[in-house]
Amino acid sequence: MTVKIKTYKLQNNETRYKFHIYIGTDPLTGKEKTTTRSGFKTKKDAKDAYLTLQQEVRNGTYGTVAKDTYGEVYDLWLEQYENTVEDSTLLKTKRIFQNHILPAFGSYRIANIDGAICQKHVNQWSKKLKRFSMVKNYAALVIKYAIKHGIIDKNPFELVEMPVIKSKISIDDDDEEFENFYSREQLVQFLSYLQEDENIKKQTVFRLLAFSGMRKGEVFGLRWSDIDFETFEIRITKAVKRGEDGLYLGTTKNGKSRTIKIDQETMELLKLWRIEQDVFFSAKKINTKTKKQLVFSNTFNALQDPNKTVLWLSDLLKQHQLEHITTHGLRHTHCSLLFEAGASIKEVQYRLGHSDVKTTLEIYAHVTQKTKAGTIDKFTDFLNNESDEN
Incomplete structure (x- = not known):
């Protein structure tokens, strides 16, 4: 045969x-x-x-009885999965499996995994992980692969009931949840201290983050050819990402390019940084006049690790005793203040490169929640003014 x-x-x-x-x-x-x-x-x-x-x-x-273990089927699944995603996504996926899923399921024979076993581990994940449902979904991908390839015929994860995480309210900490963004006044204060910093590169990076709403990977993926000093426009086409072999230039998070306007002061700061960059690398006999020259490279004129901003920002905040914020919080700040300034949801969605309007709406809902606090004051002032006239 x-x-x-x-x-x-x-x-x-x-x-x-x-x-x-x-x-x-x-x-x-x-x-x-x-x-x-x-x-x-x-x-x-x-x-x-x-x-x-x-x-x-x-x-x-x-x-x-299928003799394959979950770990063995995972290896088969991974071989196909790695050809369907970017290196940065592959690295994150592997970490999720290595840190959470394989320690729990790896040694089980896949045919013996039932709903009770899945429920037990999902319950455990829910107690220590905020995004436990995402971990559960990844774990189920290997089971679905096993079904597709005839190793097993049922998906025990379909029997799992997702735990409900109950919010714990403290009478001491009510309404003090950390919010990762600045108000208009806080941002103005942050920028004033930033101007005092002697490191022009650091100044330019944080000014650009605050006034563009770009992701830090997008900022470090910029080339000088992406910046039009005449039209005050920046074209965002790529981002620095981390794969198993280190940093690389990939697409933006939603895979799309976008062009945004930027203010004159930020553009002037970019010009100053370009001059300093040229001087620095000229001393090292490195040519920075090529089309592929990065705006913010490291000292070897290679890709800069975006996580460098964590140290820069931490030093600045400690030095001036400013309210804590993360680098991504500056992006959130830009988004929130755009809404407060009257920008439309569509305008904000495009400027920040949100692939799903749901993400933009969540931030919009937060801002509108904030403005509700002033609603009763407006009402009271209106009535009082009417009474005074009478």
Whole structure:
């Protein structure tokens, strides 16, 4: 009997092998059942697997117990998954599995995982992780892969009831939840201290973050060719990301480019920084006049680690005893103040590069919640003014 092995291509153009095989008759419907196995690197591996399955079907032992562990199926799933996502996403996914999922499920035989086991680990995750539902969804991807490839036939994660996290209210800390953004007054104060800093690069980075709403990876992905000093425009096309092999230039978070206007003072600061950058690298005999020259490179004129801003910002806040904020908080600040200034939801969504308007609306809801505090004052003032006139 001829074994029918087929070839297919991965996204990286590597060749893989797969086969389709009859595995018996469904006792409930009487219909023939088949399964597909794929991901084999050689034709021989695929043929060996085919013959093994064929013998199990003949012996009546196929499907009784899948001997594959969750960890082994994860390795097969990962081999295909890594060709469908960016390196930065792959790195984050691997960390989620290595830190949370594989320690819990890795050694289990995948056929023996039931709803009770899944529920137990989801409950455990919910007690220590804020985004436990995301971890559960990732864990289920390996189960779905096993179903797709005929290793098991049911998804025990479908039986899981997601825990409800009850908010704990403290009479001491009521309404004191940390908010990662500045008010208009706080931002003005922050910028005034920033101007005193002798490091022009640091000045320019934080000024740009505050006045553009860009992500820090997008700021460090800028090239001078992206900045138009005549039209006061910045074209955002890429971002610095972290993969397993280190930093690299990738697409923006939503995969789309956008062009935004920037204020004159920020543009003037960018010009000053460009002069200083040229002087610094000229002393090292490094040419910065190329089209690919980064606006904010490291001291070796390579990609700057965006996390460098954590140290810069921490020093600035401690030095001047300012309210704590993160680098991403400056982006949130820009968004909030845009709404307070009267910008539309669509304008803000485009400027910040939100792929989903839901993200923009969540920030809008926060700002409108803040403005409600002044509503009763407006009402009272209106009535009092009317009374005074009478």
